[in-house]
Amino acid sequence: MAVTDEAIAKIQAMIVAGDLKPGQRLPPEKELSESLGLSRSSLREAVKALELIKVLDVRRGDGTYVTTLEPSLLHEAMSFVIDMHADGSLIEMFEVRRILEPSASVMAIQHLDPETIAELRTMVDQVDESTTVEDLVAHDLQFHARIIELSGNAYLASLLAALGSKTVRARIWRGLTEDKAVDRTLQEHHAIVDALEKRDTELTRALVTVHVSGVESWLRRSL
Amino acid sequence: MAVTDEAIAKIQAMIVAGDLKPGQRLPPEKELSESLGLSRSSLREAVKALELIKVLDVRRGDGTYVTTLEPSLLHEAMSFVIDMHADGSLIEMFEVRRILEPSASVMAIQHLDPETIAELRTMVDQVDESTTVEDLVAHDLQFHARIIELSGNAYLASLLAALGSKTVRARIWRGLTEDKAVDRTLQEHHAIVDALEKRDTELTRALVTVHVSGVESWLRRSL
């Protein structure tokens, strides 16, 4: 194994072992490279790799820090990969979303309070047929993200966020709007909020499933 | 933005745009660094980062290639992050698995043939109470992986593979075996194969849910 890969493994090990805690600052590059037994250049390659997946946070002129290592990390690491795939694999990603999102929405019911319901309703009311495509995409993203976040499971939220990443969703919407499916989507969003408010788990699950499946079938037709 | 980050973005863009296709070889480091307008050292940092998440494959003495970019890429990117978390977040990860795995198993029914059933059955029959812990972990991993693979959705398989990664599962098993839950696990594996053979979707879903939940509740109790 290359020295750089060893360095990556060692840094990871230090984090897992707790020698390096979230938020903690790493020794200077020179120092760390010496203690790990490699050159500064090679160490920098290792650090850069760990920075890409958001494990380390390099602050120029200051130092290198371990990030919070929260579940949202998954989102970062995944979206980079997902954004590169897309297109042919969109259907498979939607299948996964169709499995996860209904359950996530049902889980959200446990954490709902009147204010949150109101917040969701306001969100849906802010858009109508006259809204621009960009705003619609933003709304859809925000609406689903908020509900998912309420599931209380950060990993779940992170996965779904990655699956519905901006790039991917924008591509879909561009096509969808042409078919005038906007009304239907907004209607469904309304219905979902209603079901959540009633704390109706079965209905929520069904509505979200239908909602996601709708886009999925459109996708299948148009490919 | 740092030149290295720009380079990462440019390479990613080239892949998305199709200028770099899977399997294709990149220009030599020197050449590419010149055309991207940075030094070889900096380019190497970019390449190393992309190599960590398995987007690029560097073959010493030969050249750097774009990988196949298959969905299994997700697994690589995710497990690195997941292996670093674990412990406190295990429950949340199991919640996600409990949502995904039953559906994946049901999807597998569509792709089952007699040979595959036999394969699964052999797998289960190969272990009993006298098996070592290591072999049990290996069996469990293999059993679930095989079923998941049969779902036909590579992203789904990749996600579940990452969630049930070796490290994570090994930790669980170590504790589970102490509670003599091995019999129960094997019994459940048998039941799952039976349900799959009968192509009973409801039963399969229920059995897998119970199976995963069993570990999950044990986890909750022991934390």
Added chain:
DNA sequence: GGCCGACGAAACATCGGATGTATCATGGCG
């Protein structure tokens, strides 16, 4: 006494080149 700006130390950013090593294709030799 407190605020603010200048200055210097610390740390990362980037570069260019030198040297080592693995891989592959080629051409000669048996």
Added chain:
DNA sequence: CGCCATGATACATCCGATGTTTCGTCGGCC
């Protein structure tokens, strides 16, 4: 025809120099 030596190519690693950013400190000013 097949095997092996060899050279070209390309990545691996290191080193040292220089630029840029950030932060904390120390004075001076209000």
